[in-house]
Amino acid sequence: MRRTTQWLLASAVMLSDPMAAMADDAPEAPADKVVGSVTATNDYLFRGLSQTNRKPAFQPGIEYDDASGWYVGTWGSNISWLSDASTPEARISSSLEIDIYSGYRGNLSPDWAYDVGLYTYYYPGTYPSDFTRPYTTEAYASLTWKGIALKYSYALTNLFGFPDSKNSGYVDLSYNDEFSPGWTLNSHVGHQDVSNTPGFSYTDWRVGVTRAWANGYSIGLGYYDTNAKRSAYTNADGHFVGRATEILTLSKSF
Template identity: 45%
Template sequence: MRKTVIASALIAASIVLPTMANAADAAPTPEHTFTSNVTLASEYIYRGIGQTNRKPAVQGGVDYAHSSGVYLGAWGSNVSWLSDGSSTVSNSLEMDFYGGFKNAVGDFGYDVGLLQYFYPGSGYGNNPNTLEGYIGGSYSILSLKYSHAFSDLFGWTDSKGSGYLDLSATYELTPGLNLVGHVGRQKVKGDNSGASYTDYKLGVTKDFSGTVVGLSYITTNASQNYYTNAFGKDLGKDRIQLTLTRTF
């Protein structure tokens, strides 16, 4: 009888203990999450257009996320596109401030928010600081996002209401190794509608224990008349970009 009781107790323990261990392993999502990141890039390229005159960039940001889906963040990078070839402009930095809400319904994720681009400096013609609102969705390997300018877009005169549509896909080839594809359409309103263009990107990323290395081919059909800088460089021309990103 004693052996039967002991055996029953051992069987019960073998069932309950793994269940308890699994419950302990499934830690609850923290209410507040803070992360930061730093990137070294062979060139800062945004929406297919070079921002640093084909020179390297150092970038970094901080992010806060609440378990409800609310988030805030700030990001910065060196830039030169405003001051290249212009002795009257003093600017070497882009600062972005953003906030929004993202969540998921089943397998469909959604994201809405505001993004303020800020270029501290002086000597500008039309103000390059830009406020955009965005809405995006994701499903499986695909994501689609639309950004709408509530101000003039990056200094283009009378370009309020311009928009950018971004379709991207990320496919995991092997654990930690991803194939990334992207096509985007930048629509510039107003007298500078000729500055509208489509950009394309194809690349791979590899995660080395939290350090992500990216290698991409980027090209656009942007008009040279609008995107050739004072040094004669076509900022929308095809090129290769290498990035190294660490998240903390």
């Protein structure tokens, strides 16, 4: 689901650093631009839950940023969580996630920034006739002060295949600190509320470090965990997808 932490950080850095030039003693408006990234990871986690059943993922993304602050982008990844839920009687073939999003971001002051928009998660494939489609659209809003960011995502549709789960929400509090040039400490805690589905709401958290270079490459190592119920988030293979795990990522932004 979903832009990874590294893609979010890379996008935030590039988009909060507008280019300016002096002409006749007046600043020039920041130019439109296209940014993107490719990421390889040993396990694709979204909100603390494995989407690839402990297997690697490859994740490209690209975004157009207008000088006004408006942006639109797409992001993708291989997944297995839907096919992992298949049974002989109810086969699911989806193995790809494609996300499309658009929003507006800007600065309120040198230290304060905001971001609002819509994000859609799409999973092409075939599903049983009585299966609730996992396609999800969320509205989101975030407020950032220096390295602290608070974001809320609100489901305008059913949430990732849960029946009658419209109006679910996810709150995300994160702190990122560049403690040395090129080195960033990443920390996060979030809570997923799943409406009308008792036992599936949970909290997730993360701590990690990212090393970035001027050529656009970065490598990240993080420790992730949740308090999700094992009975709710164990797949057909018997793997608990909300377990504590270490994640290694290699990214290239452009």
